[in-house]
Amino acid sequence: MTKTVDIAALANVLQEAAYKEILPRFRNLGSGDVRMKSEAIDLVTEADEAAERLIKARVAEFAPDALFVGEETVAAEPELLYKIADADLAIIVDPIDGTFNYAAGLSLFGVMASVVSKGETIAGIIYDPLGNDWVIAEKGSGAWFCRADGTQDRLACAASVSLENLVGCASTTYYAQDDRRLVMGNMSKVRIATSYRCAAHEYRGFAAGHFHFLMYQKLMPWDHLAGTLIAQEAGAYAARFDGSPYLPQHVDGGLLLAPDRDTWEELRREVFTV
Incomplete structure (x- = not known):
């Protein structure tokens, strides 16, 4: 039980x-x-x-x-x-x-x-x-x-839009330098990619429909468990970079959230693949 x-x-x-x-x-x-x-x-x-x-x-x-x-x-x-x-x-x-x-x-x-x-x-x-x-x-x-x-x-997540109109938050801090350079270049494909340096407010904004995506690399449980569940209950699709579910014991493997799986797949392919 x-x-x-x-x-x-x-x-x-x-x-x-x-x-x-x-x-x-x-x-x-x-x-x-x-x-x-x-x-x-x-x-x-x-x-x-x-x-x-x-x-x-x-x-x-x-x-x-x-x-x-x-x-x-x-x-x-x-x-x-x-x-x-x-x-x-x-x-x-x-x-x-x-x-x-x-x-x-x-x-x-x-x-x-x-x-x-x-x-x-x-x-x-x-x-x-x-x-x-x-x-x-x-x-x-x-x-x-x-x-x-x-x-x-x-709360409800935003409906998805085309790649060039997506707005979201992405933390590139823990990429290796060459990978970070590639990903930051790829982020020019979306409308806005920013960081509040505060997952709490990024998750709140995402679950309320103000962002289309969130991306993180380092997955400490206190930073992401609450927000990921809230986002999923607001209708989001969330998974680690390899497509597997994000679980409480995970501390790496990256995490990407989007309004639906199709948008998730497009972001992973076009922006966050290294």
Whole structure:
């Protein structure tokens, strides 16, 4: 039997973390509050760590048996990544997605959580602290834009258009240099290809019908599980570059999302093949 959690409770926890730990530090970080992890564009702040501690503590209260996998926790305990696929119930959290933006005082950042049961993503939440609203999906129940006043709207991906009119987001950071040069040249075939440096807002925009495609290479679960489920529940086609499904245990293989399989195939062939 698939295990789950109270999605409303999880959504409220993300809001609490933002209110108590993230928003008070926004544009108020001191010089010692921001640190580099793997490289200059990979940062962690005091807000990331404090928000994750709060979320972890709250999750332990209403889902004590769940495996908790947070981006900052995994930095200290990498073996947690390999436990997701076999967990009866796992809650995977990105306390601040778009940390580079957040640390720079830019407003494109979000808080994300996904719920995985026996190797399947069954729920996803993306919270926007500044807008104080959520995009939420439970598997088989559609994707929804939820406001703090309780009102909500169902989300639907955009209809596809011709290749030269497609608008989307693509992260080329982890391509090898020659491959990146090729892909960036290929992106001239579409109308707009950009990057918000924040998967949370890219997925929100895609699921709401504002983009036609998203492309990523590095697939850390806290960055993509919630958004991919939300996009699929909004009608999108999503797969890794080789056409296989994207699963919670995957950390590579690339990921491409489009309104339908035909558009996915065209983008893969014309733009993202290396």
